[in-house]
Amino acid sequence: MRLAPRQGCNLEVRNVRIAIPRMGETVAPCFEYCCTMAIYTTTGRHILDQIDFPIRSREPLDRVRLLRDQKVDTLICGGMQDVFEKMLQGSGFEVISWVSGSVEDLLDMYLRGRLVPGTELPEHGGAGIPGEGRTTEH
Amino acid sequence: MPAPGSVSEAQFFETVLHCVADGVFTVDCDWRITSFNRAAERITGVSAERAVGRRCSEVFHSDLCERGCPIRETLETEQEVIDRSARILTKRGRSIPISVSSAVLRADDGTLLGVVETFRDLSTLEQLRREITSRYTFEDIIGRSEAFQKIFALMPDIAASESTVLIEGPSGSGKELLARAIHNLSQRRTKPYVVVNCGALPTNLFESELFGYERGAFTDARRDKPGRITTAEGGTIFFDEVGDLPLETQVKLLRLLQEREYTPLGSVETRQANVRMVAATNRDLSTLVSQGRFRDDLYFRLAVVRLTIPSLARRREDVPYLVEHFIHSFNAKQGKRIQGVTPAVMEILMRHEFPGNVRELENIIEYAFVLCRNGLIDICHLPDELKTPLGRGDLVPARVSALEESEASAIRQAVLRNRGHVGRTARELRISRTTLWRKMKKHGIRRDDLRCVQDDAEP
Numbered sequence: 296m297r298l299a300p301r302q303g304c305n306l307e308v309r310n311v312r313i314a315i316p317r318m319g320e321t322v323a324p325c326f327e328y329c330c331t332m333a334i335y336t337t338t339g340r341h342i343l344d345q346i347d348f349p350i351r352s353r354e355p356l357d358r359v360r361l362l363r364d365q366k367v368d369t370l371i372c373g374g375m376q377d378v379f380e381k382m383l384q385g386s387g388f389e390v391i392s393w394v395s396g397s398v399e400d401l402l403d404m405y406l407r408g409r410l411v412p413g414t415e416l417p418e419h420g421g422a423g424i425p426g427e428g429r430t431t432e433h
Numbered sequence: 434m435p436a437p438g439s440v441s442e443a444q445f446f447e448t449v450l451h452c453v454a455d456g457v458f459t460v461d462c463d464w465r466i467t468s469f470n471r472a473a474e475r476i477t478g479v480s481a482e483r484a485v486g487r488r489c490s491e492v493f494h495s496d497l498c499e500r501g502c503p504i505r506e507t508l509e510t511e512q513e514v515i516d517r518s519a520r521i522l523t524k525r526g527r528s529i530p531i532s533v534s535s536a537v538l539r540a541d542d543g544t545l546l547g548v549v550e551t552f553r554d555l556s557t558l559e560q561l562r563r564e565i566t567s568r569y570t571f572e573d574i575i576g577r578s579e580a581f582q583k584i585f586a587l588m589p590d591i592a593a594s595e596s597t598v599l600i601e602g603p604s605g606s607g608k609e610l611l612a613r614a615i616h617n618l619s620q621r622r623t624k625p626y627v628v629v630n631c632g633a634l635p636t637n638l639f640e641s642e643l644f645g646y647e648r649g650a651f652t653d654a655r656r657d658k659p660g661r662i663t664t665a666e667g668g669t670i671f672f673d674e675v676g677d678l679p680l681e682t683q684v685k686l687l688r689l690l691q692e693r694e695y696t697p698l699g700s701v702e703t704r705q706a707n708v709r710m711v712a713a714t715n716r717d718l719s720t721l722v723s724q725g726r727f728r729d730d731l732y733f734r735l736a737v738v739r740l741t742i743p744s745l746a747r748r749r750e751d752v753p754y755l756v757e758h759f760i761h762s763f764n765a766k767q768g769k770r771i772q773g774v775t776p777a778v779m780e781i782l783m784r785h786e787f788p789g790n791v792r793e794l795e796n797i798i799e800y801a802f803v804l805c806r807n808g809l810i811d812i813c814h815l816p817d818e819l820k821t822p823l824g825r826g827d828l829v830p831a832r833v834s835a836l837e838e839s840e841a842s843a844i845r846q847a848v849l850r851n852r853g854h855v856g857r858t859a860r861e862l863r864i865s866r867t868t869l870w871r872k873m874k875k876h877g878i879r880r881d882d883l884r885c886v887q888d889d890a891e892p
Contacts, residue, residue: 382588
C-alpha cells in the first residue's frame with residue numbers, strides 16, 4: 296500500500312548514484328586506471344544497492360563513459376588528473392577527489408555530509424583528516 | 434664507505450641519496466614508505482615528511498598500483514624489476530611518465546626488510562617525443578575556461594563517434610591541436626592522420642591531390658598516385674581552413690561527405706572512403722553561406738558536431754595555465770630551468786589583447802626564453818611592443834599628455850639601459866634618486882621591473 300504524501304511534507308527523497316573506484320576495501324589510488332568501479336544507489340543516508348563494475352580497458356575515457364551511462368551523480372575517488380576532474384565537473388558530476396581510506400568509511404562520511412576533497416582516512420576507520428591531503432579548488 | 438671517525442655510515446648514505454637525481458624511496462613489507470629522497474620529493478611534489486609512513490599507492494597514484502606493481506613483484510619473487518614504464522600523478526594532478534626499478538632490502542642477518550625503488554622522471558623525454566610525433570591528446574589542450582570545459586565535456590562522445598566535426602576559431606587558437614586530439618582519442622588513432630590545407634591547395638590540383646589519379650589520366654601521369662583520402666584510409670583527414678575553399682571545389686568535397694565515395698582522376702571505378710573527417714576554419718561559415726560564398730549543403734554536412742574555440746582575449750583565465758605550459762615545454766626543449774613569470778609580467782599578459790591568440794603567447798614566451806637565463810621572466814625579457822604603454826594596457830594612465838609620455842618613455846629606456854640600477858639611471862637623467870622614484874611612481878614604472886633587471890644581471 297502506498298501512502299499519499301501529506302500536503303506540505305515532502306516524502307520523496309531522490310535516489311543518488313555514487314561511484315567509487317575501489318582497490319579491495321580501499322579507494323583506488325587513481326581514477327584513470329582503476330580496475331573496479333563500485334556504484335551505489337543511495338536514498339537519504341541509506342544504501343539501496345551496490346554494483347561493482349570490473350574495468351579491463353586502460354582508456355581513461357571509458358571510465359567517464361561508464362559514469363555517464365550509469366547516470367552517476369557523485370564520484371568519490373583518489374588521485375585524478377586535473378583535466379578529467381574538469382571534464383567531469385563540466386558534465387555536471389559532483390567530484391570529491393584525492394581522498395584515501397576505506398570505501399565504506401568514505402561513503403559513510405559522504406552520506407553524513409562530512410566528506411570534502413582531500414580527506415584522508417586511516418585504513419581501519421577513525422576520525423580522519425578532512426581536507427588534509429591536497430588543496431583542491433571547488 | 435665513509436672514512437673512520439668522519440661521518441656515520443647512515444649519514445653518509447643519506448647524503449648520497451639526497452644528491453641522486455633519480456627518485457629513491459624504500460618501503461617495508463606492508464608497502465609503507467620508510468624513506469624518501471629529495472628527487473622523489475621534487476618529482477612527486479610530496480614532502481618526505483608527508484610521504485613517510487603512508488602506503489606508496491597513496492603517494493604515487495600510479496597506473497601500476499593495481500596491475501603490475503613492481504614492489505609486489507619484488508616482494509613475491511625476490512627478483513629485481515628493471516626499468517618498468519609507469520605513470521604517476523603529481524600532487525598537482527599532472528600525469529608524468531617514469532621508469533621504475535626495484536630490488537629487495539635485507540638486513541645483515543638476511544631478514545627481509547622491504548623493497549627499495551628508484552624512479553626516473555621521463556616527462557621531458559615524452560614531451561620532446563610528442564613534439565616530434567605530434568601525438569597530442571586532449572590532455573595537451575590547456576584550458577580551464579568555461580568554453581573549454583564545454584569542449585572537454587563533449588570529448589568522450591566526440592571521440593567515440595564517427596561524425597564529422599567542424600572546429601571554428603580564430604588563427605592561432607589551437608584548432609589543429611584539437612583536431613589531432615580528436616583523432617588520437619578515437620578508435621582510429623592507430624591509423625593515419627592526414628592534413629589538407631585547403632587554403633594552400635591550388636583549385637586545379639584539388640581533385641588530384643585529394644582523390645589521386647591513375648596512370649594516363651593526363652599528360653605526365655606516368656604512374657598511379659594515391660590521393661590524400663587513400664593515404665588517410667582507416668584514419669582521419671583534417672581539412673584546415675575549409676572556409677578558403679573556392680566554390681567550384683566545394684562541390685567535390687560535398688560529394689565525398691555525402692556519399693563517402695570518390696573517383697580518382699582517370700579511373701572508372703568509384704571507391705569507398707573509410708575516413709573520419711574533421712574540418713577547421715577561422716572564418717564565420719554561416720556568414721559566408723549567407724553571402725553565397727560557401728555552399729549551405731556543405732556547411733550543414735561539415736557542422737554535424739560544431740566546436741568553437743574563443744579567442745584568447747575572451748578566455749583570459751587560461752593565460753596563466755598556458756604560460757605555465759609553455760614554460761614547462763621550453764624548459765624541456767632548451768634545457769633551462771625558468772621557474773615562471775613575475776606578477777608584473779602576468780599582469781601585462783592578462784591585459785594584452787593577443788591578436789595572434791595562443792600562438793602569439795607562445796612566441797612571447799619563446800622570445801623571453803632567449804633573454805632570460807634563469808629564475809623568473811620579467812618585463813625586461815618581453816618583446817618591446819609589450820613594454821610600451823599600449824602593450825601594458827592601463828598600467829600607465831590613459832590620458833597622459835605627449836610630453837608626459839615622452840618623459841615616461843625616456844625613464845623606462847634609461848632604466849633598461851642601466852639594467853635596473855636606480856642610482857646610475859638617476860645620474861644618466863641628471864635628476865636625484867628621489868625625483869626618479871617619484872617620476873617612476875607617477876608613470877607607473879614598477880619597482881619589480883628594476884628588481885628583475887638587477888637579478889638577471891647577476892652572473
